[in-house]
Amino acid sequence: MRAGEELVTMTPDFLKRIFAEGQADWFEQLAKENASADDVVALLDTQSFFELMNLPYPTSRDGVLARLQQERLIESRIGGWSISNLAAILLAKRLDAFPPELARKAPRVVIYDGPNKLNTREDKLGAKGYAVGFENLIDFVHSSAPQNRFVEQVVREEVKMFPRQAIRELIANGLVHQDFLATGGSVMIEMYSDRLEVSNPGLPPIKVERFIDEYRSRNERLAELMRRMGICEEKGSGIDKVVSAAEVFQLPAPDFRIGDTRTTAVLFAHQDFAEMSKADRTRACYQHCCLKYVSNQRMSNQSLRERFRLPESKAAIASQVIGATKDAGLIKPDESETSSTRYARYLPFWA
Template identity: 35%
Template sequence: MGTTFNPELAKASGKNKMPLITFLDKFVDPRLSLKWHSITINSKKVVCLVIDVSFVNIPISFKGGKYIRSGSSVESLSMFHEKERALWASFESSKFELEIAKRNVSIEDIKRLLDIDFYVEKRIDFENENLLTNLLDDHIIEQSGNKFNITNLGAYTLAKNMRDFNNLTNRTLRIIKYDGTKHLDPVTFDRSGMLGIANGFNNIILNIMSLIKYHEDYSSGIRVDIPEFPLIAIRELVANTLVHQDFTINGTRPKIEIFNNKIELYNPGAPLIETNRFLDSEPKSRNNELADLLHKLGVVESRGNGIGRVVDSLESAQLPAMSIIVKGAQDTIVTLRQQKKFNDMTITEQD
C-alpha cells in the first residue's frame, strides 16, 4: 500500500503537538539511537525504523513507565513478575566475564600470569589437591584440549600484570587526586591499577586512604589520626563500583576522583534498581560470576548489605548522606562530601 508518513515532519499526539523525533528523545529512557530510512518498493514508499539496542542494559521506559506486550495489548511490566525477572536476567553482562582473555595456556602459564598464591590463600573452602577443579569451577579458566583458556573473569580479578591482557587494560580502576575542589585544579596523583581487582584490592584502598585528609583526635588521651571518610565506606563503595560496572559499555572505566572536599566514584552503567531503593530492595547484579568470585576471595562480604554499612558509617562519622547521580545508561556517580554544619547541608544530605 505504501505510506505518506514522514518522520521529520510528524508530530506526536497531544496538546503540544511536539515533533515526533523530539518527543521520543525526551520521553524514552535511556535515549535510543533511532535511524529512520525511507525506501521505495514497487513504486511504493516504505519507512523503516532501525533501533540500536546494543548498548541497552536496562528495560526501556516511556514517561517513567515500563511496558510489555501481552497478546494484542500493552501492559505494565510490573504486572508480569516472571517476565520482568527474565528480562533483567537477559541484561546481565556475564558473557563478558566468560569471554576469553588468553587462549591455549599451560598450567605454568596460568601460574605465571595469575596470582594463584593469592587465590589459594584467600579462596573460601579451598582444597589444595584440587587447584584445577577450583579454577575451572570458579570460571577462572576453561579447558581447551590439553591446554586451558584464561577467562576475562580470571584475568580481571587475579592478573599479576594487566598488560598481559590487552583487552582489559582499559578496564582497570583509575584514581585521580586534585589539589583543590574542581577538575581544573592541579592533579597530584593519577594512576590506573595494573593488578587484578581481587589481588590488588587492598592496594587500591591503601592508595585512596593515603590521599584523603586526616584529623587528630585526643579524646582517648592519646593521639589518633581519623580519616575524613570512614574506611568501611570507601571499601564498600569501591567494591560496588567494580562489581556493578557495565562491561558492555566501551571507552570508559571505573574511576575515583579525590578532591579536597569530596570523593567521587564513577561506575560505568546505570544501576539495575532505583537509587532510592538501594537499602530495601533485593540486590541485583549484572555480573554474577564476578560478584560470587569476589565473595569467595573475601573482597566483598555477603551480598546485599554493603550500602547499609556505608550509610551507618557516614552517620557515625557525622558526614552528609552520600549522593547518587545516574547519567542515562552510561554513568553512575556516587559522591561523599566532607563534614558540614547541619544548616549548611542540602535536604538530601540531611536525610
C-alpha cells in the same frame, strides 16, 4: 529506538548489547587461548586466589589448575588452557598482559588538589586484577584522604576524613555493578579536598532511593566470587554501611547520582549542620529513616537530632527538616505507633 513518544538514535553501547544477545556472557568469554600451564601460573596470581578463598595451596601445579577449572575460571582444551575474562579481571598479576579491551577495565584513582579538576596531584591506574589488588587499592585511597579534624573522641582511632569502611564498600560496589559491555570508561575513584566520588560505567537496575533496602546484582558470577573472597557481601548491606559510617563520622549524607552512562556515589567531607543545604539535610533525613527501618527501628525527632548532633533545644529545627522531607514525598508518619506529633515516628515512603 523509542524513548517515550520519540525515536532516538541507539548508542554504540546499546547496539553492542543487542548484538551480544545469545552470545557467551562477558565473563565466560576468553581473555587468552592456547596457554600453557606455565602461562596460566605466570599470568594469574594463584597464590592470592587460594589465600582469599581460605584454601590450602595445592602441592602440585596440576592441583592448582584443577581448582581453577573447577571454579570455571580456566578450561582445558586441545590447544592448551583457555583463561576466561572472569579469571583475568579478578586474578591478573598484570591486567595489561591481556587484550586492551580487558586491560581498560582497570580502576583509575585520581587525586586533585582542591575542589575541582584544575590541579591533579596523582593519577594512578590499577595494575592488578580486582581481587588480588583490592586491599592495596583501598589502602592507597584511604591513606590519600585528608584528616578529619572534627570527628568525636569516640572514633579518634581513625582520623581520616573518609572512613575506610565507606571507601571499601563504595569501591567494591562500583567494581561489582559496572556494565562490562560499556566501552570507553572504567571505574573512576576521584578524590577532591571536600569529597570522594566513585563512578562506574552503566546505570543501576534499581532506583537510587532504594539502594539502602534493595539489592540486585548486575554481574552475579563476579559478585559471587568476590563474596567468597571476602571483598563484598552480596546481600545488599554495602550502602547501609556507607550511610552508617557517614553518620558515625559526622559527615553529610552520601549522594548517589545517575548520569547518561555512569552511576556516581559521592562521599562528602565533614560539614557542620548550619552549613548544610536544604537538599543535604533532606537527603540525610531520608537515609537516616531508611537506616532505622532496615534495622527494625523507627526514626524520630530525637534520633534525627542525634544524627545531626543537635541538642534538645534544637528540636524545632529537626522538625523542620522532617517536614521538608515529608513534603518531598520521601518519608511518612508511622500511624501504627501514635498520632502525637511530639512522639511521632517515621517510615520511608516505600515501607
